[in-house]
Amino acid sequence: MSNTDTSLPKWLSGRRYCTIKDLMRLFEVSRATIDRWHRENPSFPRKHKFGNPFNENCSTRFIVPEVNAYVAMIEGDRAEWTKQFDPVDSDTK
Numbered sequence: 300m301s302n303t304d305t306s307l308p309k310w311l312s313g314r315r316y317c318t319i320k321d322l323m324r325l326f327e328v329s330r331a332t333i334d335r336w337h338r339e340n341p342s343f344p345r346k347h348k349f350g351n352p353f354n355e356n357c358s359t360r361f362i363v364p365e366v367n368a369y370v371a372m373i374e375g376d377r378a379e380w381t382k383q384f385d386p387v388d389s390d391t392k
Contacts, residue, residue: 306367306374307325307363308325311325311366312367314363315363316347316361316362317363317366318358318359318361319359319361322361322366325366325370342372344361344362344365344366345365346360347360347361347362
């Protein structure tokens with residue numbers, strides 16, 4: 300993965316997968332919030348189960364490029380939303 304146009308911090312951008320704890324650190328929210336966002340927001344990155352879920356030897360991971368795309372999307376949405384509050388340029392000289 301190229302780190303040139305990443306929206307993620309360096310500690311996360313070089314990885315292929317991340318954990319729920321990584322997302323909690325990234326967004327500064329609780330696990331319950333991550334679970335709720337995953338459940339209620341279809342654009343939030345999907346959970347992927349690795350291992351054998353039948354013998355409880357399974358782990359949940361998120362794919363970092365999907366997380367990066369989501370972060371870029373919400374940053375773009377935030378930038379678009381804040382444009383309405385930008386002061387209007389006045390060229391009255």
